[in-house]
Amino acid sequence: MNLFGISRNAAVIVASGFAAIGALTVAPQIFEADARSISIEAPAGAPISFADLIEAVSPAVVSVNVVSEQEVSDLSDLERFFERFRGGPGIPEDDSDGEDAPTRQARSLGSGFFISSSGYIVTNNHVVKGATEIEVVLEDGREYDAELIGRDEQTDLAVLKVDADSAFSFVEFGSSSDIRRGDWVVAVGNPFGLGGTATAGIVSAIGKPGDRGRSSTYIDYFQIDAAINRGNSGGPTFDLYGRVIGVNTAIYSPTGGSVGIGFAIQSDQAKAVTDSLIKEGRVSRGWLGVTIQDLTPDMAEARGISEAKGAIVSEVTASSPADESGVRRGDVIVEINGRAVNDATATTRIVGSLLAGSQNSFVVLRNGQREVIPVKVGERPENLSLDFSVPEDQAPGAEAETEEGPLGLTLRPLDMATRSSLGINESEAGMIIADIENRSAAAEAGLVPGMVILDVNGEPLDSIEVIYNEISLAQARNRNMLLLAVRTGQRTALVPVDISSVD
Secondary structure, eight states: OOTTSSOHHHHHHHOOOOOOOOOBOOOOSOOOOSSSBOOOOOOSSSOSOSHHHHHHHGGGEEEEEEEEEEEGGGOOHHHHHHHHHTTOOOOOOOOSSSSSOOEEEEEEEEEEEEOSTTOEEEEEHHHHTTEEEEEEEOTTSOEEEOEEEEEETTTTEEEEEOOOSSOOOBOOBOOGGGOOTTOEEEEEEOGGGOTTEEEEEEEEEEOOTTOTTTBOSSOBEEEEOSOOOTTOTTOEEEOTTSOEEEEEEEEOOSSSSOOSOEEEEEHHHHHHHHHHHHHHSSOOOEEOOEEEEEOOHHHHHHTTOSSOOSEEEEEEOTTSHHHHHTOOTTOEEEEETTEEOOSHHHHHHHHHHSOTTOEEEEEEEETTEEEEEEEEOEEOOSOOOOOOOOOTTOOOOOOOOOEEOGGGEEEEEOOHHHHHHHTOOTTSOOEEEEEEOTTSHHHHTTOOTTOEEEEETTEEOSSTHHHHHHHHHHHHTTOOEEEEEEEETTEEEEEEEEOTTOO
């Protein structure tokens, strides 16, 4: 039975699912739709038509119809309008205090694709999140209730399962590592509920760490220019051989419609996540227990490192695997299990792929020397946030005497209230920035009053003399930068400060 109770085309009007990405591809050779893996013999150069490829892979692509419960306050103005337009029950304004907020049944639409003849389907997490009912519709119109096997918020992937007496046509993941910018790709999905829609184009860009919109903590994306819209989310991006090289996930659009900039999760990462979801129902990521930053040229100069590659540790969580293994703030991670890491994003992904409880070899730069640190990786906690709030009965201590120092800084010692509010251990050194000169070196680096400087070039800041000493040492080594560990809120960051104009 159709969950929407209306025609599939009409369902498009009221669907609220977020659109996914699209991609382009080429193909020849007619494929027979049966319960075997789909493969295509690709031609040299651009094909005359994509018809054979699209005909071959389409039986494996499905429409995902979802019913969920949403709080009225979460509905958009457009959704409210369509609810009235359909003659649905009135939607009361949410004048509650957050308890027992009014809800309504919401319907959304996405795409997905079979990856096995036994009925496993890949889609996006945001398509099925909060679902109370999930239905998939095949190209030939068959409808099946689907079970949610598992979903992963971090990568926006989910796996569904449908059962039937017959086997399903399916597609396989190809390797995304071989994909180049300019390669043809084809996307098949259900934009606006228009089932079986195919678009073609090229890979416009390949996600690189730091590129806005093309990378995240755990995944890289392909940017593709195939037309994609609402309802494409969770659909496949194919190469010329009919292999899935991406999962359509998001679009960039100032209007909400396709402007030719879409993003697909690369297949190597998608396969690893979906395999884990099928096997375990969840993704268990390795956890080191550090906050890291890209090692910039300024940071490298401050620490006397010749090449700005690696991830520098700015914070180590107490009692974490890193803490218990001896990792320190200021260490630069350059290698994990023999794999070189160039930045913080690559380090996070490698650690996230490690099995919880496994023993691993980390190579770090410490005081200019390479050191090998054995680390037993833990399992990433569900909630990493900590509460460092000051108890209500704890009054701030008396204002300590301030001292003027170099770099335009005026500092004062830490009091217990500040330590508590910022989560700074009693045994750790540090001084509060009480004032700062405009246009000074410290101000240019982004420091402001209220921040706490914990160390300078790795030396604990227990007196203002430490800064003078580290400036002298840096100048004697012909270095123009200092590296400060700065606490703001409940996080520590490493901040390079230019000392080239300091006498």
